[in-house]
Amino acid sequence: MKSNSDFLQKHLKFKPDEVSLKPLKAQVGGHVYMKILNDQYVCKPLNERELQFYQNIPKNLADHVPAFQGTLVVGNREETGKERRGSSSSRGSSREYLVLENLTKDYKKPCVLDLKMGTRMYGDFATDSKRKSQRKKSTKSTSAKLGVRFCGSQRFSVSNNSFEMFDKYVGRNADETELRKLLEQFFTHGCSLRKDVINNVLGEICRMKKSLLDLEEYRFYSSSILIIYEGLLKEEKSDSQHFSDAENSMDCENFKMEAFGSGSLESTKYRKDEVSSCTVTMKMIDFANISFPSVDSEQFRHEGPDRGFLMGLDNLYEILESLL
Numbered sequence: 001m002k003s004n005s006d007f008l009q010k011h012l013k014f015k016p017d018e019v020s021l022k023p024l025k026a027q028v029g030g031h032v033y034m035k036i037l038n039d040q041y042v043c044k045p046l047n048e049r050e051l052q053f054y055q056n057i058p059k060n061l062a063d064h065v066p067a068f069q070g071t072l073v074v075g076n077r078e079e080t081g082k083e084r085r086g087s088s089s090s091r092g093s094s095r096e097y098l099v100l101e102n103l104t105k106d107y108k109k110p111c112v113l114d115l116k117m118g119t120r121m122y123g124d125f126a127t128d129s130k131r132k133s134q135r136k137k138s139t140k141s142t143s144a145k146l147g148v149r150f151c152g153s154q155r156f157s158v159s160n161n162s163f164e165m166f167d168k169y170v171g172r173n174a175d176e177t178e179l180r181k182l183l184e185q186f187f188t189h190g191c192s193l194r195k196d197v198i199n200n201v202l203g204e205i206c207r208m209k210k211s212l213l214d215l216e217e218y219r220f221y222s223s224s225i226l227i228i229y230e231g232l233l234k235e236e237k238s239d240s241q242h243f244s245d246a247e248n249s250m251d252c253e254n255f256k257m258e259a260f261g262s263g264s265l266e267s268t269k270y271r272k273d274e275v276s277s278c279t280v281t282m283k284m285i286d287f288a289n290i291s292f293p294s295v296d297s298e299q300f301r302h303e304g305p306d307r308g309f310l311m312g313l314d315n316l317y318e319i320l321e322s323l324l
Helices: 048-055 059-064 077-085 128-140 168-172 176-186 195-213 307-323
Strands: 007-010 021-023 035-037 041-045 068-074 095-101 110-117 148-157 162-166 224-230 280-285
Touching: 035 095, 048 068, 048 095, 059 195, 059 280, 110 168, 110 176, 110 307, 148 168, 148 176, 148 307, 168 176, 176 307, 195 224, 195 280, 195 307
Parallel strands: none
Antiparallel strands: 007 068, 021 035, 035 041, 041 095, 068 095, 110 148, 110 224, 148 162, 224 280
16 A cells, blocks of 8 residues: 555654555454554554543553554545644544554564453443443453453464464453463464463563553553464574573562562462573553543542552463462
């Protein structure tokens, strides 16, 4: 999709006539369809609240979300100008996108898991009907009890040499036992459980929880975490440069995890020195329903950190730890 009338709004370094958009094949969850920009970035339909969040990301959360690259408007410059001066709901032939880091870019066969976090799935401005329907979904799934729900996955099958996919509807009716089986299946690869990947994820959960505990007034309603690991087994890779040691991003030898028990992580099955150099990505995504401190949010002030999201991290940690 290339046109001299297409244009970029900010941050992006290439010329408008160099823009190429393709469907994002690795998308496993969500209800909006995302695209790949020039094989390097992910383009997501623009939501004003989500844009405001990315433009004001708190420092201690920056490492836990995809890097924000700017915005993209695809369409006629003159038509888009008219739309901005007119009704905000009118989009005509132009389309606006958030441009984000492509989290799967450096993976050959990305195994991707989308987990919906928290106990509440609607934002502060949701209608009564939306609140009712979302409460029903939470109650029927593991969201209400555990604060985490399976929302889709793709896993590379070595034997079939293809991706096995599960959509979000699988998780909507899954109970606690079924959620555990779905997680075990996702982390089982090449006829064995990827304990190295799980250990890395446990470390990322520790880091993310520490950051969220210090984040006052934020509510990540209907947000997810995305977990990615390499599905192409080490011995199958032809280029050895893909196996350079990855720096261990988890350093919590002295970090006390109150919600994981009264002891430190040394008392759990997770061991920092057992975390291998396998590459694992874990990020928070989807912020269209987020609530955060701002000038226009005085009527929806929330105290303390997001306990629903934190509860989801606690239970996810316990389930994954039980698999080891």
